[in-house]
Amino acid sequence: MLPPRPLYAQKGRGAVSNVQGRYEVNGRESFDDGWEHEEECPKVWRTHVTEETAKSILTRNQSPDIPFAVSLNPYRGCEHGCIYCFARPSHSYLGLSPGLDFESKLYAKVNAPELLRSELSKPGYTVEPIALGVNTDAYQPCEREYRLTRRVLEVLKECDHPVGLITKSSLIERDIDILAPMAERHLAAASITITTLDPKIARTLEPRAAAPARRLRAIRTLTEAGIPVGVSIAPIIPFVTEPEIEKVMEAARDAGAIMANYVVLRLPWEVSPLFQQWLEAHFPDRAQRVMNRVREMRGGKDYDASFGTRMHGEGIWADLIRQRVEKARDRLGLGGPGMRFRTLDCASFRRPIVVPPLGARARAAQAAGQMDLF
Template sequence: MLPPSSLKVQKGRGAVTNLQGRYEADVRETFDDGWEREGEEPKVWRTHVTEETARSILSRNQSPDIPFGVSLNPYRGCEHGCIYCFARPTHSYLGLSPGLDFESKLFAKMNAPELLKSEIAKASYTVEPIALGVNTDAYQPIERDLRLTRRVLEVLQECEHPVGLITKSALIERDIDILGPMAEKRLAAASITLTTLDPKIARTLEPRAAAPARRLRAIRTLTDAGIPVGVSVAPIIPFVTEPDIEKIIEAAHDAGAVMASYVVLRLPWEVNPLFKEWLEAHFPDRAQRVMNRVRDMRGGKDYDATFGTRMHGEGVWADLIRQRVEKAIKRCGMEGRGRRFKQLDCTRFQRPVVVPALGARAKRAAAAGQMDLF
């Protein structure tokens, strides 16, 4: 399928084009065949969800840049459509585009709760806090109907397993009846990503995520329910969201957030050209200026994936951002990155009992009232 015309903004979508993934075998090229008429309505990219049966559900990492070692993602692809999302390149592994495909062709791991229960029931399993919704948002719009995230939380609550959540959606409020009691036992913490306070920027940057004011209200609601909430100022985009760093942290603090962290814009793989297209479409007046500043923080490159610097950058401008964030956190009396997550209680965990499914032969024997020899 051909991508839309160059730099034609799609309503309700973050990506401007359906950029070809690096593993696709066929090469696509956009050209004008003379059939497109001026003023004609652009193609509407509707959301399509594919239900899949996953083979594994817990992802493990040893990165020194993040405060967790285990994560769980009920979905692949994300309808929020955040143009900067570092997970976009993962759609290339599916033979799909990290562009519009990533935010419109979604995959739901329908057996996620059962797989989780089976995994944590193993005698070899060692409990540590699970980060829920890291790669893609566990509370994206399709969760409202599929409820996979809620079912995962029900498993964790039953086993008294610690969990940390990060989201841009106010839908997390739906699960306060689970998260509240877990938080009382130091088994749950949440983080709300707040990139900007400007609703106009948010509509293009994160088109289907909750509006900034709604996220602030979610922080207040969670806080009032006794759930420790942090704010993730991520990503910080020079000359776009960067001017409001202090205002974002202060607004989150006023709403009840007790923690704050930040990440400077990252442009791995296909995120790089997709973000540049977005800049040219929405901020052509400052596109070059933004990229020049990004390179100032990445050793002259668009991106540097080196551990220790990839999240915050390096150099004068990166150091200035770090100081601004740290001073704002101190001024508000908040905690730094990952502290509450690491303080979640792992001692309450109760290993679940999983009854193996009967095979066809065993089912026949049970129906006949006989014991199965094997």
């Protein structure tokens, strides 16, 4: 039998294949039968956005190793195509691949602002800062058209509700007119993810996100507008982005960042084979070395989801990374993870006014020009 067909990187896409989701019943395996060559007739993966009406919009968690308990994601799937994205396996629940499907078959929760308004108006609602765009980037390219993130921010501003945003897109600058007044009242903070300063690596690692230099400019622009900004070095990939830890932190500090956080590469579920395919396509000379180091920090496995260690790993190499980050923080005068998020104001919240939809009789009276008694 002929060997499997080689995998080829596609311009503008992070994944190099469409691996099966873990819930699929039938298995598929590609092989080269000699009739077709991928390099001669590559398939073009165009982005398609499906509008969906969500049933709920706020996600709550009790994880002890993240600084927020409530998050909101206006989109499912992410066109940025970051190969390391921990959210990729969520596409398996939709019967789609966490690979190329995740970054090309997207879902927009078109009723997200209305659902949020309804949630905030409930008598029993308890105010906690909402993390916006945690699972998938709230400022990915389709936000330019759908503007769901902006409309969500408008609801939060109206209610004086605290929000923290994390993104790797410069599109966040569009919403400075909303975020700056909120930040002035301690209601908003932002974090920009920068994994590398090398545009060549970034182009394959996170192909449709803003370039590293553009993200640094976004940090400066937000800072100058009075919005507190941190840098998220996530993930740190051994022998790929790991050598740049201190350089990234210094560049972010110089741009105006006041805090820094990091996460060591996480490879849950289908992310592991996808990442290893990416390594073979882009860094074949060090692929095995990278995975050996990852496993050293994960107890010999590709990933360990245990609280307390899943974000930073364990062992000598994980400890060395932690020390490098902490020493750089001290030298550069940067705060630690979640510093600003935990100090957002939760006391100024005002419940939104929700106008119930008119019934058939009320609509008829309104059309006839009659005034409503109530």
